[in-house]
Amino acid sequence: MTHSRFHIRSPLLRFLLSLFIPFFFLIGISAISRAEVVEEYKIKAAFFYHFANFVDWPTSTFEATNEHLRICVMGTDPFGQTLDDMLSKKSVRNHPFEILRNPPTTQLQYCHVLYLPASASSKLQGLRHRVEDEDVLTVGETLDFMRLGGMVQFFIDNQKIRFAINTKAVNQSNLKVSSKLLRLAKIYTP
Amino acid sequence: MRGFSRLHHSLNPIWSTFWKMGFIGLWLICLGGTASGEATDPFSNTDLTELSLEELMSLEVTSVSKKKQKLSESAAAIFVITQEDIRRSGVTSIPEALRMVPGIQVGRGSKNQWHISARGFNERFTNKLLVLIDGRTIYNSLFAGVTWETQDTMLEDIERIEVIRGPGGALWGVNAVNGVINIITKKAQDTQGLLVSGVAGSEEGIVSIRQGGSHGSDFHYRLFSKYFNRDTSFNAMGAHDDTHMFRSGFRTDWELDAHDHVMVQGEFYTGDGGQQSTVATTTTFPFGFTRGNEDLEMSGGHFLTRWEHTWDSGSDMALQFFYDRYERDENTIKATIDTFDVDFQHRFEFFGNQEILWGMEYRYWTDKLQNTPGTSVSPDSQSFNLVSGFLQDEITLIPDTFTVTIGTKLSHNHFTGFEYQPSGRFLWKPVDGHSLWGAVSRAVRVPSRLEDNSLLTLPPNATTPFPTLVRGNQEFKTEDLLAFEIGYRLNTFERITFDITGFYNQYDNIRGTRVISLAPPTGTLANNLEVDTIGVELASDLQIHDWWRIRGAYTYINMTVDGPINTALSTVGRATPHHQGSIRSLITLPFQVEFDSWLRIADNIPAPNIADYVELDLRLGWKPWPNLDLSLVGQNLLDNHHPEAAPSLLLATQPTEVQRSVYGKITWSY
Numbered sequence: 001m002t003h004s005r006f007h008i009r010s011p012l013l014r015f016l017l018s019l020f021i022p023f024f025f026l027i028g029i030s031a032i033s034r035a036e037v038v039e040e041y042k043i044k045a046a047f048f049y050h051f052a053n054f055v056d057w058p059t060s061t062f063e064a065t066n067e068h069l070r071i072c073v074m075g076t077d078p079f080g081q082t083l084d085d086m087l088s089k090k091s092v093r094n095h096p097f098e099i100l101r102n103p104p105t106t107q108l109q110y111c112h113v114l115y116l117p118a119s120a121s122s123k124l125q126g127l128r129h130r131v132e133d134e135d136v137l138t139v140g141e142t143l144d145f146m147r148l149g150g151m152v153q154f155f156i157d158n159q160k161i162r163f164a165i166n167t168k169a170v171n172q173s174n175l176k177v178s179s180k181l182l183r184l185a186k187i188y189t190p
Numbered sequence: 191m192r193g194f195s196r197l198h199h200s201l202n203p204i205w206s207t208f209w210k211m212g213f214i215g216l217w218l219i220c221l222g223g224t225a226s227g228e229a230t231d232p233f234s235n236t237d238l239t240e241l242s243l244e245e246l247m248s249l250e251v252t253s254v255s256k257k258k259q260k261l262s263e264s265a266a267a268i269f270v271i272t273q274e275d276i277r278r279s280g281v282t283s284i285p286e287a288l289r290m291v292p293g294i295q296v297g298r299g300s301k302n303q304w305h306i307s308a309r310g311f312n313e314r315f316t317n318k319l320l321v322l323i324d325g326r327t328i329y330n331s332l333f334a335g336v337t338w339e340t341q342d343t344m345l346e347d348i349e350r351i352e353v354i355r356g357p358g359g360a361l362w363g364v365n366a367v368n369g370v371i372n373i374i375t376k377k378a379q380d381t382q383g384l385l386v387s388g389v390a391g392s393e394e395g396i397v398s399i400r401q402g403g404s405h406g407s408d409f410h411y412r413l414f415s416k417y418f419n420r421d422t423s424f425n426a427m428g429a430h431d432d433t434h435m436f437r438s439g440f441r442t443d444w445e446l447d448a449h450d451h452v453m454v455q456g457e458f459y460t461g462d463g464g465q466q467s468t469v470a471t472t473t474t475f476p477f478g479f480t481r482g483n484e485d486l487e488m489s490g491g492h493f494l495t496r497w498e499h500t501w502d503s504g505s506d507m508a509l510q511f512f513y514d515r516y517e518r519d520e521n522t523i524k525a526t527i528d529t530f531d532v533d534f535q536h537r538f539e540f541f542g543n544q545e546i547l548w549g550m551e552y553r554y555w556t557d558k559l560q561n562t563p564g565t566s567v568s569p570d571s572q573s574f575n576l577v578s579g580f581l582q583d584e585i586t587l588i589p590d591t592f593t594v595t596i597g598t599k600l601s602h603n604h605f606t607g608f609e610y611q612p613s614g615r616f617l618w619k620p621v622d623g624h625s626l627w628g629a630v631s632r633a634v635r636v637p638s639r640l641e642d643n644s645l646l647t648l649p650p651n652a653t654t655p656f657p658t659l660v661r662g663n664q665e666f667k668t669e670d671l672l673a674f675e676i677g678y679r680l681n682t683f684e685r686i687t688f689d690i691t692g693f694y695n696q697y698d699n700i701r702g703t704r705v706i707s708l709a710p711p712t713g714t715l716a717n718n719l720e721v722d723t724i725g726v727e728l729a730s731d732l733q734i735h736d737w738w739r740i741r742g743a744y745t746y747i748n749m750t751v752d753g754p755i756n757t758a759l760s761t762v763g764r765a766t767p768h769h770q771g772s773i774r775s776l777i778t779l780p781f782q783v784e785f786d787s788w789l790r791i792a793d794n795i796p797a798p799n800i801a802d803y804v805e806l807d808l809r810l811g812w813k814p815w816p817n818l819d820l821s822l823v824g825q826n827l828l829d830n831h832h833p834e835a836a837p838s839l840l841l842a843t844q845p846t847e848v849q850r851s852v853y854g855k856i857t858w859s860y
Contacts, residue, residue: 043246
C-alpha cells in the first residue's frame with residue numbers, strides 16, 4: 001500500500017477529526033470576536049496621568065507656572081513609546097508632561113515622578129538619598145521597592161492593575177496625596 | 191484494520207482534501223488572530239487617560255512580556271518527577287523513578303539492563319525515546335537506544351525529571367518519536383555545602399559525596415563522586431549480573447550579570463557489569479557458540495557548557511556546546527563513540543500575541559568498532575553529521591484562554607537525508623483550573639548504524655532451533671509516526687490535580703525482517719510493519735490532608751501490528767503490558783517521621799510469557815536533626831523474585847529477575 005504521509009488508517013479517527021476541524025474554525029472565529037484585553041503598559045501610562053492629577057507637589061518644585069511635569073524612567077523602559085504617545089500632548093494644572101529616560105542620577109531632584117520598572121525597582125536603594133528630601137513621587141513595581149521606602153507600587157490582582165501607597169514614605173515628604181487616590185489604593189504597612 | 195482498507199481507499203481523496211482544508215483553515219485563523227491582536231483591542235482608539243481611575247482598575251490586562259510558561263499549562267502530556275518524589279519513593283536509580291510516570295514502561299532486565307519505553311515498543315534498546323541530561327542527548331546512535339546502565343548522577347542533586355509522552359520531534363528532533371525525558375540537575379547555588387549519603391542493603395551499596403562552594407555571590411560550584419555496587423540477582427540458570435560503577439563530576443554556575451548565566455559541567459564514569467551472553471565463535475555455518483559469564487566494561491564522560499542570555503523585553507537565548515565520550519567493551523562488540531554538539535535557541539515575542547521559538551543544531555560524531563565473529567558492522571569506523579533547525583510559533587488567540595502552537599523541525603541526517611517533523615497543538619482553558627489540549631504531529635526515527643550495515647549471528651533460541659543470520663539493510667528508511675493526542679487537566683484547587691490523555695499513534699515503515707535465504711536461515715531488516723497504537727494515561731495527585739498525599743497513575747495501551755512479523759527476531763507489540771498502575775501514599779507523621787508506600791501493578795507480556803505482577807515498596811524516614819536524614823526502605827516486597835523484561839532477541843544476553851530488597855540510608859549535610 002502506498003499512501004500520502006498524512007493518510008489516517010483508523011476510520012473512527014477520521015470521523016472524529018472531521019468533527020473536530022469545524023470545531024477549530026468555531027473557536028478561531030470566537031477568538032477573533034472575543035479578545036477584549038488592553039495592554040498592561042497602556043493602562044499604567046494612564047495611571048501616571050491620574051497620579052499627577054491627584055498628587056500635589058509643593059509649588060517650589062516648579063520654577064514656572066507652566067513648567068514641565070517630569071516623569072523620569074530609570075533602567076530599561078517597558079513602555080516603549082507608550083508614555084510619550086499618551087502623555088506628551090497632555091498637561092496637568094498647566095504643567096505639560098515631559099518624559100525623561102535615565103537622566104544623570106545627580107539631576108534626579110528635577111524629576112517630579114521617578115519610575116523604576118520591575119527590572120530596576122531594587123535600584124531605589126542606591127538612588128534614595130538623591131530624592132529623599134526633594135519631593136519626588138517614587139513609583140515602582142516590586143514589594144522590595146516598598147520595603148526600601150518607595151511610595152507607590154503597581155501590582156496585578158486577578159488580571160487587573162492595582163496600586164499600593166506607602167503612606168509613611170509619602171508623609172515624610174511634602175507631597176499631598178488626595179484622599180480619592182488613597183481610597184482606591186491598597187495601603188502599604190511595613 | 192485490514193477489513194477497512196477498501197473503505198478508506200474510497201474515502202481517501204475526499205479525506206485528504208478535507209485534511210488540507212483543515213490545515214489551511216488553521217493558518218487562516220492564526221493569521222486572523224494575528225491581525226486581530228491590534229484590531230480587537232477595544233481601546234486602541236480610545237484615550238485611556240479619559241477613563242477614571244475606577245474604570246482603569248476594572249480593565250483586564252495582558253502582559254506584554256509573558257512569563258515563562260508553566261509546564262502544567264503546556265499542550266502536551268507532561269509529568270514532572272520532583273526531587274521530593276525521588277526522595278520519598280526510595281528509588282536508588284533514575285530508571286526506577288520513571289516507574290511512577292503514566293505512559294512509561296519500565297522493566298528491569300538485570301542489574302545493568304533496563305527496558306524503558308514511552309507508549310509501547312518496549313525492549314532493551316527502545317529506539318523511539320529521546321533522553322537528555324541537562325540538555326545533553328544520551329541517545330546512542332549505534333544501537334538507536336539509551337544505555338540506561340551508564341546514566342546516573344547524585345540523586346540528591348536532581349532538581350526534576352520532565353517526562354513528555356508523545357512526539358517531541360518538532361522541537362527535539364529525530365528520535366523524539368514516542369517521548370522525551372529531560373533530566374535536570376540543580377544549579378550549583380542550590381547544592382552548597384557538604385552532603386554525604388550512604389546506602390547499605392541486601393542488593394546494593396552506594397556511597398555519594400558532594401561538596402558545593404562559591405566565589406563571591408555570583409559564582410557557585412559543586413564537585414561530586416559516587417560509587418555503587420549492585421549485587422547479583424536471580425535467574426534459574428545463574429545470574430551473574432553484579433554491577434559496579436564509579437563516577438565523579440562538577441558543575442559551575444556563574445551569573446555574570448542580571449542578564450547572563452553561564453553553566454559548565456563535566457563528568458566521567460567507569461564501571462563493569464556482569465551478564466550471561468551467548469556469542470558466536472565462528473563465521474561459517476553451522477557456527478559455534480559459547481555461552482558464558484562475562485563482565486562488560488563501560489566508561490565515558492562529558493563536558494558541557496551553556497550560555498543563557500535574557501533581554502529586558504522577556505526574550506531569551508541559549509547557546510550550548512557539549513562533548514561526550516562513550517566506551518563499551520563486551521563479548522559481542524567493542525565500541526567507542528565521540529560526539530560533539532552545538533545548539534542554539536532563541537525565543538521572542540512577535541506582534542504581541544505570538545511567541546516564536548527557533549533554533550539550530552549541529553552534531554558530529556565518530557565511532558570506532560571492533561567486530562567479533564558474531565557481530566560485525568561495516569565500516570568499522572565512521573563519522574556522521576546531523577544538521578537541524580526548528581521553528582515554533584505559539585499564538586495566543588484569546589489571552590490566557592486559547593493558544594495554538596505550530597512548529598516544525600527540518601533536519602538532515604546521514605542515512606535518509608532531509609526529514610521534516612511538523613506539529614500543531616492547541617490549549618484551551620475555558621475556566622480557571624481546567625485545560626483541554628490536543629495535538630497532531632509527525633515524527634520520525636532515523637536508522638541506526640546497526641540497521642544500516644551489519645551482520646549478526648544469533649544463537650538458537652526458544653522460538654528457533656537453528657542459528658540465524660540477520661543482515662542490516664542499506665535501504666533502511668525512517669520509521670514514521672503520525673500521532674493524534676488529546677488531553678484534559680484539572681488543577682482547580684491546590685489539593686487536587688487530575689490529568690487524562692488519550693492517543694492514537696499510526697506508525698509506518700516499522701522495522702521487521704524479511705527472509706532472504708533458508709540455508710543458513712538469513713533475514714534482513716526491512717521496513718515492513720505497520721503498527722497502530724491506542725492508549726489512555728491517567729495521573730492524579732490528591733492532597734487529602736496536610737499530612738497525607740496520594741499520587742496515582744494508570745496506563746492502558748494496545749498495539750496492533752500488521753505485516754509479516756517474525757516472532758523469532760522481533761518482540762514488537764508483544765513486550766508491552768496492556769495495563770500498568772501505580773499508587774503512592776506519602777504520609778508525614780509528627781516528630782519528622784515519614785511513612786511512604788508504593789504499590790505497582792503490571793499486566794503480563796506474551797514475549798515470552800512474563801507473568802503479571804504486583805509489587806510493593808515501603809519507606810520509613812526520620813529526620814532527627816535538620817542535617818541528618820535516615821531511612822529504611824523495602825522494595826519489591828511481595829515476591830522473592832519476579833521477571834519484568836523480555837530477552838532482547840537481537841542481543842543474546844540473558845535477563846535476570848528482580849529480587850526483594852531492603853536497605854538503610856543515611857544522608858548527612860553540613
